[in-house]
Structure formats: structure tokens, C-alpha cells
Amino acid sequence: MDADQRTGPLPPAPPTFLMCPPTLYEVSYIINPWMEGNLGKSSRTRAVTQWETLFAALSRLAPVRLVEPVAGSPDMVFTANAGLARNGIVVVSNFHHPERQDEEQHFRRWFSQAQYHVVDLPRGSSFEGEGDALFSADGGTLWVGYGARTHRASHAALAALWPVDVQSLHLVDPRFYHLDTCFAPLEDGSLLYYPPAFDAASLDRIHAFYPSSARIPVREADALAFACNAVNIGRAVVLNHISPELERELQIRGFEVLQLPLDEFLKAGGAAKCLVMKLPSA
16 A cells, blocks of 8 residues: 555554563562562572563564673563663662662663663662653653652652653552552553552542543452553553453453463562563654
């Protein structure tokens, strides 16, 4: 078909994603409730198999870049926590727990070599990247969680970097210690979320932005399977195993649901979205 025969705008190009191979992944400390009882119980062989399946699935949908793991930083595989990127700028995370702070220098080096303008927040202001900061589908709102990991004080610094409306959401359930474990803005303007993870004021903000027709609340069983920790690329939603009811709800809304086993990463408190960081084009 000739260009002048096409109708309608071309679909937007998918973002690039950053991933880290799990060749050094293990549960070797406890910094969230999911790790409790799992010290030394992760299988690196199964983790590699599950990660490679996710990598292959995402690579069919979007470009994927890799950062190499570093000894002593087993959680580098969760690249969503590396930082937050937009318009050629990346805010590198200030990890709350000392166990993850060594990752910062390695991610900072990778972003610098990738020609990003790297921004560091004050050391005392904890911020854990895209794990706690997610843009709305239209890019005009930045939802930022605070509580167990990210300090609310970091939100003002993010608001000063980009012309967006920053909305703070208070996380109150320790099982959902990062925003991306319980809140997933989807590209059609809808929201996949677990309401009990938030306080009342935060739910008011969410409901004021997303009309009831756009909200997809998940049940506790799906939330505990990290249903909200999803990667959405166009009409594809990639996530850990979910209930048939939630799968049907997403399919009714026009999404193609791709369920992948990611239970090895649940032992450390992560799933599909935790394993990728979005690198939007400038």
C-alpha cells in the first residue's frame, strides 16, 4: 500500500527496555516480606530459564538492551529499580537498603555510557526508580509511591525535572512495597491495581483520575501473584500467572494476555515489570 493510501496515524513505536541477566541472582538477604523464608532457596537454573522466556517474549514486541550483572548485587536483575528515564534524562535510584546501594554506581555508569543526562538526588532522599514511579498512558501524570522504600521528599525533585503533574500515592501494605507491585497504568488509559495497597487519600486521587470504567481492581489472590506487576506493550500484557477471571477482563478490553511463570523471582518480591525498566525515546 502506498503511503498516501494509508488511513489513520501510525501506531507509536514501542519503548526500549533495559534488562539484566539473572546469572548472579539469589535470595541472600531479607529486605521485603517476600524474601522471608526464602533465603538460599532460589534456583538460579529455574530463574535463568524463566528470565530467558520473558526476554524472548519481550524481544518480539520491543527492543531490549542489557546491563551486565555484578557480583555482590544479586538484585540487579530487577532493573525497574535502576532509575526513572524520560526525554534523555535519567534519575538514578537512591536505594533505601544498604544491600542494594552498590547497584547505583553500576547503573549510573551504564546510563552515562548510553548518553543519558544523569541526575542524582540527595543521598538522604530515598528513591527507587521505576519501581515507585510510573507515568500515565498520556505521559502527563507521574504517579509516585512512597512508604517502605521511596521517601515522599523525592517527589518534588522529580516534579522539577519534567513538565508533569506528580501525584503521590501512599503504600500501606508491606507486601506491596513498590508502586509497580500494585499499580499498572495501561496504554489504553485503564488501570490495573490493588486498592487495599493504598491509603484512603491515595485512592481518592486514583479514582479522581481514572473513571470507574477505566479501573481494573484485582482480588488479593491475583495481587499476591503480582498481577499488577505487568509489562504492557501496545495490546500485549505480559505478566505472571493470573486467574481466569482477570484474564477474561483484560481480553474483553482488547488485550492479548501472555502469562509466563516467574515464581523464582516472586521469592525476592518481583515479577515481570520488576525485571524491566522502560527507556522511552527522547
